[in-house]
Amino acid sequence: MGNTHPELVRSLGKYLVLASAGVLALSGCSPSPENIDASQRTRQAIDGGADYYAQFTNGLSDEASFFPLALWHESLTDVAGVQTDKSFGINTYVEVTPDSDPSLAWDNNMYVLSSLATEQQNGYVLPDEVDMWAKSGEGVWTGAWPGEAPVCEPEESRCGYTVMEKSLAKAPEGLAVYANFGKGVTFWDPDEPGKHFVNSYADIVSADNYWFTDPYICSQHEGGTRFATPRDMTADECRLAANYGWTVQRVRGLVEPESDMPVWGFVEIGLPFADGARAITAQETRAAVWQSIIAGARGIVYFNHSFGGSCQSQHVLRDCGAKLSSNIQSLNSEVTALAPVINAPxxxxxxxxxxxxxxxxxxxxxxxxxxxxxxxxxxxxxxxxxxxxxxxxxxxxxxxxxxxxxxxxxxxxxxxxxxxxxxxxxxxxx
Known part of the structure; x- marks a missing residue:
């Protein structure tokens, strides 16, 4: 892959294996209430409004008791696997493997958003992390996917907008459209390309930055771009649960009009990088989920694949031990119990x-x-x-x-x- 950035190598591997700014804004200090005009003391509805999903065919639930807790790119090939995921508190799948049968989730009162475009699903998923592997631009897309052949023509051009447009044309009419972005939107691109990606194609958006396990994210070329003068982040600055909230805030800040659509958060539950130092811990996972919710996330997607460590699997919850799955089950129960609060103004x-x-x-x-x-x-x-x-x-x-x-x-x-x-x-x- 020549001089390809190591993070793009990870992105390419993800496709192959799965078959297919300012200074840090982390302070919680807020202005004194007595200095805030009374008109600012308001109750603000959740992003998109409480009945956002009702506008779509087979839309997700708008019940106050529902908060999406999803697995990314899981395989739905047997009832037992789906029921196992459901027992862990999972209620949604975002993208599934090509051999999946979405009706298995449908029949078990779970939600499915995928690129399969079947009748029994609740949303359509656009290609993942186009902002990273095709980049912002309106160039010619060759139709190739990462790792197959050059994606854009000419090879060094940028054709991400074209990829999104052509993929969106395949979305079934009426279904909500979901798009997940990567480090192009969060770190590498200026605001305007990020706004184009976020606002032009989808009805639900997210971005995945794995702050606890990504071996590259602390560098001045990634997480360090958040400083006025980019620099490498220290471990204390980088390996921090609040940064998952920053990712959500970054994407929410690109939505126009403000708060117009739901933004979901991504959290890893294994080791997404073969060369990562370690997997995320249970305490870190809980903190990352809640920091995402605090930042305004309207759903959580778990990256359920581990490419390194002692348990390498595309089904971490099912395969990597009762302790891990029990911790996620407890966390999901906690979030679900508080869903009416999360969905409140x-x-x-x-x-x-x-x-x-x-x-x-x-x-x-x-x-x-x-x-x-x-x-x-x-x-x-x-x-x-x-x-x-x-x-x-x-x-x-x-x-x-x-x-x-x-x-x-x-x-x-x-x-x-x-x-x-x-x-x-x-x-x-x-």
Whole structure:
């Protein structure tokens, strides 16, 4: 492959094996509520609106209790495999292998978005990471896929927009269209090409940056492009759960009009790189998922393939041990239980945060929820101040503890960069 960037080698391998900016914006500090105009103290609907999926044929559920928890490029060839995935809390598949039968998921009340264009699916998936292997441009597409032959004509030209347009023409009428992007949109391209990719072809978009396991992402040519002057990132800056939230924020920031469509987050659950140092841990996975949700993700897609390490498989959840699958099952149960909260309006302008912590505030009925995750690798204490009436105690969900409030404020500790706390304020007057 000559001088091909190592990350493009990974992208090419993905196709073959699977058969087919500014400084870091991680601070959770927000302006003091008393300095925010009353008009900014609003409840904002989730991206696209609560009934977004209803407009599509066989659309995903708009029920408040549904939050997409998906596997990427899984094979649906037998009922047992699908039922096993469902037992782990998976409810959706995004892209499936060519030998798959989407009706197996359909018959088990699961959702399928794929490029197979069958009658029994809920969305159409465009080619993966076109922004990386065909790049932004309107050149001639040869029709070849990565690893087969030159993709663009001439070979060094850019034809990603053409690939997307020709692929979109094959989408069944009425189905939602899904597109996943890579480091072209997130790191390499200026905003305008990114906006073109994100807004021109799909109804649901995502991008996959694997901050914990990617051996290249910390370099000045990738994650380090986020600095005003690109440089290599330190391990503490790079191997951080909050960066999964940054990826979601990056893509959401390209959506026009703002908040007009859902953006989903990607999280690996194995070792996506053969030359990666290690697989992601259970604590890191949970933190990455919640940081994505805090950043506004309307769905989570698990990269369910491991090309390195002790368990190399295209079905990590099914093949790589009960401990791993049990951890994902517990995480999915936690997210699903809070789906009505995640899908509720976001409350803006009521919370001040003192600490390097990312937060999301949700209003559901008479209750207020704050999802919070550390945005730095070191331990810290964070102060949360609300400009509305709050109860005397805050419940920390899943941790069997409460925190006493004083003057609308409470303080909590975040042990490290994987710390996530989920707070419930019952009968809050916000």
């Amino acid at each position: 976001t409350l803006q302008g009521q919370l001040t945060v003192e600490g390097n912590t990312q937060t999301l505030v949700k209003s559901l009925g008479e209750d207020l929820y704050i999802f919070a995750g550390s945005a730095q690798s070191a331990g810290q204490k964070t102060n949360f101040s609300l400009s509305c009436d709050v109860p005397k105690e805050v419940e920390v969900l899943g941790e069997d503890r409460t925190i006493t409030t004083s003057g609308g404020m409470f303080t909590d500790s975040f042990a490290d960069g994987n710390s996530i706390h989920l707070y419930k304020l019952t009968n809050a007057g916000c």
